[in-house]
Amino acid sequence: MIKITNKSNEKLSFKTDVNTSLMNAIRRSANYIPLLAVDSLEISKNDSALYDEIIAHRMGLLPLKYEELKLPSECDCGKEEGCGKCAIKVKLSAVGPGIIYSDQLSPKGVSLLKMPITILDKEQELEFVAIAKMGRGIEHAKFSPGLIHYKYEGDAKNISDEDFKKITEKDAKELEVSIESWGQLPAKEIFLKAIDSLNGELKDLLKQVK
Ligand SMILES: [Zn+2]
Known part of the structure; x- marks a missing residue:
């Protein structure tokens, strides 16, 4: 499930229930986009x-x-x-x-x-x-298309340290994901290409294991 909250060429933000590990893998894969x-x-x-x-x-x-x-x-x-x-x-x-x-x-x-x-x-x-x-x-960072970052839903500024410690991955329902482009590729394209890259890496791995 994806709920878009901000969409322009430079920036794409959405809320999603995708798990953190998968989102982190996609985030890191943006650095594989040529x-x-x-x-x-x-x-x-x-x-x-x-x-x-x-x-x-x-x-x-x-x-x-x-x-x-x-x-x-x-x-x-x-x-x-x-x-x-x-x-x-x-x-x-x-x-x-x-x-x-x-x-x-x-x-x-x-x-x-x-x-x-x-x-x-x-x-x-x-x-x-x-x-x-x-x-x-x-x-090299000069080849990086932009920035993908995410946080758990809610504003960390408005909760006390005590409450913050209590929040675990299990409690957080949604991730707020943002993709910011440096200008070469539209933000949406960065996200799609990152998923493609991850997909390619996984297919390679699968081939090697088989
Ligand atoms: Zn050549």
Whole structure:
């Protein structure tokens, strides 16, 4: 049984009587959903106040438009820089003065949000080529599609410590589940894909046991 309490592209909340172990398995499986993120960066010019490593880190955490590419391990190109099936080249060539935003990256629209990368002074330049690849949240948090969390029904703030200790899993009737997306995938899709991932893992296990 699922009773939806909040539904938008970014957030999905519902109450359910699904048991905690299963919900926890689904929650953890969200980190098995393949997602696109910048994986390597070659900086040719960087006159900004930020070190190359900081620029690379900021680029890694930038939410990119969702594309369904092959995971590098599943692509037969075997190239470090990837190919059209498993990687996307993202470029930036910017001159100051001003704040350099992620919407200046090419191809246009590759960055989901307009996020500041750095500030350049007059005539300062920033130029790089980045390679975005598919990966999973279990390898690095930058590949994580969002957040799934849950709690027992009711507001813990309004009960005393004494009462809180008395609450056991047996007493709690429902779980309040929330899925929050970082923007690449709709919240509902994250939940469905997490279930799919868990299903796939279980099928693999079943095959091995048989
Ligand atoms: Zn490839």
